[in-house]
Amino acid sequence: MDNTVPSRTQELIYEMTVGEVMTGQVVTVEPDTSMNDLREVMRSNRISGAPVICDDRLVGIISLEDFINWLAAGSRDATVADRMTQNVTTIYEDEPLVRLVSRLDQCGYGRLPVLQRDDDRLVGVVTKGDIIDGLMRKLEIGYQEEEIRRFRASHVFDDIIADQTTLMLRYDVVGNDFRQAGSGATRLKKALGRLGTAPQVLRRIAIIAYEAEMNIVIYTEGGQLQAKVEAGRITIEANDHGPGIADVQQAMTPGYSTAAEWVRELGFGAGMGLHNIKGCADEMSLDSAVGEGTRLTATIALPGKAE
């Protein structure tokens, strides 16, 4: 079931470019280098092949295999140009790794020269090993960043010594302002994400906050959205100052809505909002008094060590 969800490595081969993993310093030879000299170039640099460059242009590639074939053929006087492979398969430095993998697969070579996109100049060489090294480096960095973020989050709850620690985040919501609607929920999501909230929990909180914020925007003159973060749980509270809900039970019924036509045209007001909130929350309560206001409270338990 999980095979439809890409692993971080799978994502990385789409995100990372050839330029990020290639070797930039490349030993090259010229077409009129003799095959005898090539042996010394390969030996002293411990390489098994080299791109052939003439007037800044890549004209071919010469490998250990070409060299052995030359020896086997009697090692008569020859230049690199005589024995090299022309029509070289190349790759641009800005292409994603996934394309490099498939090209290496297609052509069967172990390495490809890397060219700069605008002028086709050789900027490096890339091998299968470089791909692995590059991915490992990136995963390592990602792991460290994750660690730092965790530390920051735990800092709030573990390093502050108190019987109870509460973090309160509050966002003002302007009524009837559809342009800004949802900005409170998106900012809240970002903030809680930075605090290291688990993705599954974060998504549920974001949906609750967003639906609650939309309700304030659609039905009221304005209010506040707030999140109370404590050890073990997060509580979302949405408050407004009217007009209030006459029949709370009816309002909770899926599909029941009093939204105006313009709200429905925007893809909201189908009577699913409160139902969605209930589905995402571990606990939910709705208190309302006509003419006074409405208070919606939704709680989500945080998984993990805090109990």
Add this chain to the structure above:
Amino acid sequence: MILKDIQRELDADLLVGQDNLDLAIEMACGADLLSDVLAFAKSGALLLTGLTHPQVVRTTEIAEIKAVCFVRGKRPLPETLALAEEMGLPVLCTALPMYEACGRLYRLGLPGCSQAGEDR
């Protein structure tokens, strides 16, 4: 499949996201009701919709939608495009109606959110 495959199959214009043509898309959902997107779409899905206002982009951020495709030849409002650019959300635009756009992608092997694995 990747975003480029989807663009080709739907004969769609890419309005935002030239750098994201290789973005992997594993599932999709079609909806003209944003509450349904919040309730049923999974993290990482492609959204097909006929709604064109900026709330669509905000909803994609909350629901962790990876890319959006406007159907029925609807062009998004300028503020919608501006918000999508700001958030780095790839935006496609196809002349196909909702049912046909969804049908073509489904035929191509792109599953719906209820079939795809648990979201992360």
